[in-house]
Amino acid sequence: MDKDNKRIALVTGCTGGLGTAICKKLYNDGYRVVGNYLTHSRGEAWSAEMQAEEYNISIYQCDVTDYDKVGEMIKQIEEEIGGIDVLVNNAAITKDGQFKKMTYERWDLVMKTNLYSVFNCTRHTINQMIERHYGRIINISSVNAQRGQFGQVNYAAAKAGVHGFTKTLAVEVAGKGITVNTISPGYIATDMVMSIAEDVRRKIIESIPVGRLGGTEEIAYLVSFLASEQSSFITGVNYAINGGQHMY
Ligand code: CAA
Numbered sequence: 001m002d003k004d005n006k007r008i009a010l011v012t013g014c015t016g017g018l019g020t021a022i023c024k025k026l027y028n029d030g031y032r033v034v035g036n037y038l039t040h041s042r043g044e045a046w047s048a049e050m051q052a053e054e055y056n057i058s059i060y061q062c063d064v065t066d067y068d069k070v071g072e073m074i075k076q077i078e079e080e081i082g083g084i085d086v087l088v089n090n091a092a093i094t095k096d097g098q099f100k101k102m103t104y105e106r107w108d109l110v111m112k113t114n115l116y117s118v119f120n121c122t123r124h125t126i127n128q129m130i131e132r133h134y135g136r137i138i139n140i141s142s143v144n145a146q147r148g149q150f151g152q153v154n155y156a157a158a159k160a161g162v163h164g165f166t167k168t169l170a171v172e173v174a175g176k177g178i179t180v181n182t183i184s185p186g187y188i189a190t191d192m193v194m195s196i197a198e199d200v201r202r203k204i205i206e207s208i209p210v211g212r213l214g215g216t217e218e219i220a221y222l223v224s225f226l227a228s229e230q231s232s233f234i235t236g237v238n239y240a241i242n243g244g245q246h247m248y
Contacts, residue, residue: 035057107153118162
């Protein structure tokens with residue numbers, strides 16, 4: 001809780017499309033929202049936009065692939081704002097391309113950004129949550145962790161790892177007032193999806209039964225539900241939210 005008795009939510013990768021929508025929704029729900037970002041110029045521009053829209057969100061720069069730096073960031077948030085009640089592990093990148101041409105660097109960067117970051121942020125947060133006997137951890141995975149997607153061996157491997165992480169941690173902290181869940185968005189109208197070549201993207205949209213890309217606010221709505229105190233009996237679950245593109 002912060003000094004005004006509000007629950008504190010940390011959203012990693014806050015400047016992206018999903019991160020922004022999640023921050024805004026949690027802010028509107030009454031949380032004290034803290035955003036993590038990577039690039040200074042982007043973070044500052046984002047913060048100015050949020051302020052102009054009257055969202056009072058504190059931001060902390062940190063490369064979530066760096067275990068020690070994440071530790072410093074979490075400590076600073078705890079000292080300056082308070083203990084984190086809700087952690088949304090959202091930061092992620094793509095480095096798409098066929099496996100036969102994939103470099104070690106593209107594999108490594110995606111694994112570190114999309115999977116190691118989940119370990120780094122959660123590991124530095126969990127003991128405080130255990131002490132306070134309360135926590136909500138929400139990990140953002142992907143439809144492409146559940147099915148094959150041409151060009152995404154690195155991304156699919158990392159995002160599938162995220163849900164394995166969720167299930168095991170959920171078991172370990174179930175008796176401590178902490179829930180751990182995964183959300184697996186399908187194709188959402190973000191810069192990440194809009195950067196796919198137009199002809200490829202058109203074919204992908206044709207394969208979505210709902211007939212369109214998802215909206216970022218549709219994912220944020222599910223985050224808000226899982227973050228709530230009332231969701232205390234839901235843990236270790238993977239929520240598919242993909243417009244019917246993949247059912248299992
Ligand atoms: N299935 C089968 N073959 C395919 C294919 C597919 N879906 N897509 C491309 N190919 C084939 C082409 O026909 C072509 O074959 P030939 O060489 O025989 O002509 C070849 O692959 C293309 O070769 P390139 O050298 O151009 O391929 P590349 O290694 O550069 O990779 C790609 C192409 C970048 C992966 C491109 O196909 C692409 O962007 N695909 C979409 C990937 C995608 O969906 N990414 C999701 C990003 S958003 C996200 O990840 C969020 C989320 O969680 C959903």
